[in-house]
Amino acid sequence: MKKRILTGDRPTGRLHLGHYVGSLKNRVRLQNEYECFFIIADLHTLTTAPQKSADLADNIKQLVLDYLSVGIDAAKATIFVQSQIPEVAELAVIFQNLVTVPRLERLPTLKDVMRDSHIKIPSFGLLGYPVLQAADILMVKADLVPVGRDQESHVEVTREIAREFNRLYPLDSAWGPVSHFPPASAHSRDRSERDGGSSGELRAVGIPSTTATPRAVFPIPKALIPKEVGTLPGTDGRAKMSKSAGNVINLSDDSETVKKKVMGMYTDPKRIHGDEPGDTEHNPVFIYLDAFVPELNNTKYQIQNTEYKERYSKGKIKDVEVKKFLVEVLEEFLQPLRERRRKYEKDTEYVDEILKKGTSKARVEAQKTLEVVKRAMKLDYF
Ligand code: TRP
Secondary structure (H helix, E strand, O other): OOOEEEEEEOOOOOOEHHHHHHHHHHHHHHHHHOEEEEEEOHHHHOOOOHHHHHHHHHHHHHHHHHHHHHOOOOOOOEEEEHHHOHHHHHHHHHHHHHOOHHHHHOOHHHHHHHHHOOOOOOOHHHHOHHHHHHHHHHHOOOOEEEOOHHHHHHHHHHHHHHHHHHHHOOOOHHHOOOOOOOOHHHHHHHHOOOOOOOOOOEEEEOOOOOOOOOOOOOOOOEEEEEOOOOOOOOOOOOOOOOHHHOOOOEOOOOHHHHHHHHHOOOOOOOOOOOOOOOOOOOOHHHHHHHHHHHHHOOHHHHHHHHHHHHHHHOOOOOHHHHHHHHHHHHHHHHHHHHHHHHHHHHOHHHHHHHHHHHHHHHHHHHHHHHHHHHHHHOOOOO
16 A cells, blocks of 8 residues: 655745755655645635635646646646635644644744744634644545655644544444544554655654554654755845745746846855856855756756856856856756646646546545544544
């Protein structure tokens, strides 16, 4: 049995090169090795921007196009919309009782989001963000959750909730086989206890689940944090690409836009003239080159990259020349993405179809889980 993965994004706008490097690239690989569920977490966007719900329909379509453009394949992975699965909300309401308010208040992500979204006092929903995320993850009984380091604490909360649920509500063996419910051994050994160690550059986080009772309802999921994937800096040299900082190159940017953004990029601020030795290591132009040249699988570009780095550190090449090279590399990388995007953009029915199919498939999983959850809790009154 293939292990199951759940991860996803909030539909807040176009995805950018940083998303590609940090997660999308990885998902394209994971979809071949695991049973993948990719959630479009529209309910999560309401925790910071409830007034923007009218934008979600378009953002969701664009997100699917971003996915398809990088090679996420709807025939392999299940792409679904969170708000169309009422069982997610139902599960979140149950989970709310298994975590304390101070535990949620202490999460650094809360402060970060409040700062970034200019929120002074968190809403009940924002405080509960990780609880909703736990419902996303546990409703499909995911084994592995590929996320960036910033989301690791949410997976930890998910693990705590799962353990607490399993502790409070063990499945009564007297019930005999539960419909749609794999035997305990399939859960605790095959799915949650084997780690993700075989998955190349990925590192599984957290200790194996020893707390899962023999007939535990939930496997204890693990965060899969990409190793050594440096986050891509912004075009302005800031540590991260972020839409609000306006320092991103989107996967859907056209050639003109990419060129303009790259030619205006921050480089080595200490280097004033092209004949001065420059720093390539902390230079976003070279960081991008190092991230995207390997994507092209072309030795010509690899050689040029090495050569340009050498010349740059000796003061034998101007910024413009390196930037022009980066434009060329990014164009080469983005061209196939644009083609795929154009193809699917025209076919809006196909995109809707992907979401409908994916959502009903995920919903079946959610319903099965909730049935077992209620049974374990003895809420199956009639
Ligand atoms: N919180 C995640 C983010 O902002 C998105 C998300 C929602 C998610 N539900 C999830 C990620 C479940 C992994 C698993 O990036």
